[in-house]
Amino acid sequence: MPDRYEPAIIEPKWQQRWREADLFRTGEDPNRPKFYCLDFFPYPSGSGLSVGHLKNYIPTDVLSRKKVMEGFNVLHPMGWDAFGLPAETAAIREKRHPADLIREYAETYKRQQNLVGIGYDWSREISSSDPEFYKWTQWIFLILFKRGLAYQGEFPANWCPVDKTVLANEEVEGGRCWRCGNPVEKKMLKQWFFKITEYAQRLLDDLDEIEWPEGIKAMQRNWIGRSEGVEFRWNVVGTDKSFTVFTTRIDTVFGATFCVLSPEHPLVSEIVTEERRESVEQYVLEASRLNEQDRLAVGREKTGVFSGAYAENPFSGEKAPVWIADYVLMGYGTGAIMAVPGHDERDFEFAKKFGLEIRQVIEPLDGVERALPFEATDGRMVNSGEFDGLTCAEGQSRLADVIESRGIGARRVNYRLRDWLVSRQRYWGCPIPVVHTADGEIEAVPESELPVLLPPVESYEPTETGESPLAAIEEFVQTTDSRGRPARRETDTMSGFACSSWYFLRFCDPRNSERAWDPKKVEYWMPVDCYVGGAEHAVLHLLYARFWTKVLYDEGLVPFKEPFSVLRNQGMLLAQTPFRKPREGETLHVGEEGVQISFEEAAQLPPDQVFYRWEKMSKSKGNVVTPEEAVSRYGADALRVYELFEAPFEQTIQWTDERVMGAVRFVNRVFKVSDSLRKNFIRNWRSGVTSAQFDRSESALRFATHCAIEKVSKDIDDFRFNTAVAALMEFVNSISDFARTADFNRESARLAASEAIENLLLLIAPVAPHTADEVWESYGLEGFTLNKTWPKADPSLMKMDEVTVVLQVNGKVRANIQAPASSTQEDLERLALENEKVRQHIGDLAVRKVIVVPGKLVNVVVG
């Protein structure tokens, strides 16, 4: 009989029994409600998992297990986002095929997840690089293609010279590649795009329907960047040419003392005067050479050149010089602006530098003079002719009306969101299923010919030119079009984000070889009830998946508009990471205080040269604790308890051995208290408790039992795992105290203890499933705890006969009394006023008011 926690013995034993019993097979009983609990699609890497990755796998497992016990059909699957660069890079390095590598990596992940007792239904395992999967990724691509939502275009794209592929805007972070961190370059390349911009408004609107962290919603709103304004035409003086500007501040149009065109604007070369042509061309050339990061650098001084041309302000009739400057971006709005230096900081800066006129046309409502630029919109128009005196809001609406009636422009909504650049010039991705005919047409590969398989080749190194390595594989490229004529296959592959934009649908029906999914199954399981992963995908995966879902909805393939009803982001796990102080003459990057070193190196250096910092646990930081290490040192259940208990789910935590030991001690106490009560256990306590007479301490234990049921149930539902574990600890402490002091000659004591211990095992089962099953079995109880019914608290047992009432005088606590729970307000008021302590503090003062909160407190207000 187990009297302590021996993870090395019990954990492998139960994991094997669960596997043999196929315990985690997804339930499909039509009489039960469903619950779809999903972790972000992981990218298996060669370094395997760390205990940091478990910060989301453990909580979703706890929730899933509880939902199973509550009688839900629970879909809790796992699969692999298998295409993409890390596997391909590793494969090239190791001279092996990425498919083999990814299989190994996934096996490692799977083994590690099993090691900590995560209950996935492995019969539904999928891998996005499996042709059975990517056939359907291609099928969905063709749906987008046929709906006109996938197109090829040639634009300056973000090119990562290290990864040798283009990137989507969402994959560029501060001008650098999100994966390798290198600055991206602009490269003119023919690329495939998805028209996500067409869905901008819907992606914005439907955020209101989903229960996601506000921060993530804010980031998506910000990324989509809706702004309302007007677009209108300016005529270039002395020519028949004109350009259109977009502004959100049409109320400031009388202050538009110049205009600016982006260097890439097509009109630049047409309007430039001969004497300015050389300097303008020089400037445009320089601008094109700048990379995105440098061009957009914070605090960079404004640059620009005068074109020599003037444009007429359609309101004031004044002639405004037209400048060319790279602070105006071609990709947003119209690539041309009216510059209002009096009310826009950027225009102000530019005007200052080049000595252009700065004019105030809005004054603050309070009449107090402000320094220009005055950007607030709660002002009044001045120096604006007939519009003087209007507020900004009134002016915006009136001027927009005028523009529309004069036919020179219109109201317009702009979005910052750009189309999703989806093609990649790499081998290890899902091939784009189109062919290019000899006469330049693009044809979809017929559905019957899907999947377009990646050719099994030896060499697929990326090129420097922006051409996919597949282009060099003639057997792949050479094909025929729909009329049998020679044609060339598309050689770019899709970004991995295409695969992860629909994988959650495949999990509903993962082995379907006829279709991407059976609509009935998707309708049953979707949307995902609880989606858990890191916040770093706020505008990547989470935006793309929403977009694809809406397209599939429009196509009539799914009956919902949003894929993930509830989203949660887990916090990071940090670990102590050694650094050494810089050596003489060694220079560090900005913000760095030392050089990161290995633990071995730290041990050899003199202590005053070494310092530690908390860094995110990752292979590159050399601070990883693997699940294997943690499980062998502490045990899976203790590891689970630790990660759940340490801090709230969404909070970053610091890996600390001492605290994990605290979790080990707790699991141990569960074994100890169970062992001490085993001989007093009454199996059919349920029928006994209805008639037994319980004494005070027995009733107190029953009270603790039912409070624990209530608290743990609610906390798990609310993702408050830390307080759920705290409640379990408190409950174990109550049972231990009872076990030590109770008189087990009394049957009622044995009944109360039996009720407590059996409920404890059920409540702890999702958190520490090996422990629960082990003790369960040692009590002679049958089956797995997962198949038992989740306990329900009896409200009548959660009331106490006597309650503690706090007595306050003027809001300060002066005494505590025990009073019958049934005491009325009048009773409590009387008890308070009779209380010796309270009377002392009242003294001679007059009682003005008595506040009574029944069952809680009495506050006597005097003075």
Place this chain on the structure above:
RNA sequence: GCCCAGGUGGUGGAACGGUAGACACAGGGGACUUAAAAUCCCCCGGGGAAACCCAUGCGGGUUCGAAUCCCGCCCUGGGCACCA
């Protein structure tokens, strides 16, 4: 600069507007032990002999009562950033 989270003991963290510090970690004391480890019990925000007083980043406010609500600051973490 803008948008989100957050600031509570030595530490991680609890706390429907109602006893601030649950539950843990570390620390101290004790029991058991030849001893240590493990385990168990007790103490553990600060000041004060006590009565009491002071304490939830800072300053105001609302309230019988504020860690919690409101206003204005400061600091930390994360995200976005020349988007007109």
